[in-house]
Amino acid sequence: xxxxxxxxxxxxxxxxxxxxxxxxxxxxxxxxxxxxxxxxxxxxxxxxxxxxxxxxxxxxxxxxxxxxxxxxxxxxxxxxxxxxxxxxxxxxxxxxxxxxxxxxxxxxxxxxxxxxxxxxxxxxxxxxxxx
Amino acid sequence: xxxxxxxxxxxxxxxxxxxxxxxxxxxxxxxxxxxxxxxxxxxxxxxxxxxxxxxxxxxxxxxxxxxxxxxxxxxxxxxxxxxxxxxxxxxxxxxxxxxxxxxxxxxxxxxxxxxxxxxxxxxxx
Numbered sequence: 001x002x003x004x005x006x007x008x009x010x011x012x013x014x015x016x017x018x019x020x021x022x023x024x025x026x027x028x029x030x031x032x033x034x035x036x037x038x039x040x041x042x043x044x045x046x047x048x049x050x051x052x053x054x055x056x057x058x059x060x061x062x063x064x065x066x067x068x069x070x071x072x073x074x075x076x077x078x079x080x081x082x083x084x085x086x087x088x089x090x091x092x093x094x095x096x097x098x099x100x101x102x103x104x105x106x107x108x109x110x111x112x113x114x115x116x117x118x119x120x121x122x123x124x125x126x127x128x129x130x131x
Numbered sequence: 132x133x134x135x136x137x138x139x140x141x142x143x144x145x146x147x148x149x150x151x152x153x154x155x156x157x158x159x160x161x162x163x164x165x166x167x168x169x170x171x172x173x174x175x176x177x178x179x180x181x182x183x184x185x186x187x188x189x190x191x192x193x194x195x196x197x198x199x200x201x202x203x204x205x206x207x208x209x210x211x212x213x214x215x216x217x218x219x220x221x222x223x224x225x226x227x228x229x230x231x232x233x234x235x236x237x238x239x240x241x242x243x244x245x246x247x248x249x250x251x252x253x254x255x256x
Binding site: 026029030032033036037039040041043044046047050053054057076080083084086087090118121122124125126127128129 | 242
């Protein structure tokens with residue numbers, strides 16, 4: 001390559017936590033996609049009858065599945081909150097550095113609190129009515 | 132001097148041969164997903180998830196079925212577009228990129244059809 005000028009890329013910027021939030025949006029988006037495939041599988045199990053549904057719920061109660069479900073829950077909620085932040089940006093608002101840092105912090109705190117809340121309510125929904 | 136053709140300038144298309152449809156569809160589906168996912172999650176958290184009868188009875192109701200199908204299709208669409216962007220940005224090499232995009236497309240369509248089919252079975256049987 002010759003010495004033609006290139007546009008500034010990731011490597012030239014000082015690190016700030018808003019960068020991690022940006023890449024986390026993509027990571028959680030891909031994780032939520034896997035969660036969607038699991039959702040379709042769960043619906044198919046329900047449509048297949050009581051035995052298939054019981055087997056599916058049994059599979060979902062293993063420790064690894066619970067860890068995955070917790071991860072999907074956080075991924076989905078973070079992607080939801082940060083997605084709203086992106087939609088606000090699309091209107092041209094909140095793009096100043098201090099604003100973007102403040103909204104990023106808000107999204108992380110909101111996502112963690114909401115994940116805790118949903119997991120707590122989810123555990124209640126899982127044990128409700130169980131014999 | 133621009134090397135863009137007058138037609139290309141009018142259509143607003145760059146090298147990709149298309150305009151902002153992908154970007155815009157991603158936004159439209161994300162806006163639709165806000166109420167759909169909120170409704171579904173909040174409803175689900177109030178149910179007895181272990182009870183086959185309870186889940187089937189809920190998802191089989193006509194309006195619940197309609198909105199669950201809408202949720203499934205919008206999720207599949209949004210996820211398909213999003214995974215496409217991630218693959219295009221991070222997977223280099225034409226063979227690997229094209230293969231992964233094909234797999235993603237097939238998986239998303241299969242999951243969307245499965246979800247819709249499952250809800251319809253619950254609703255009509």
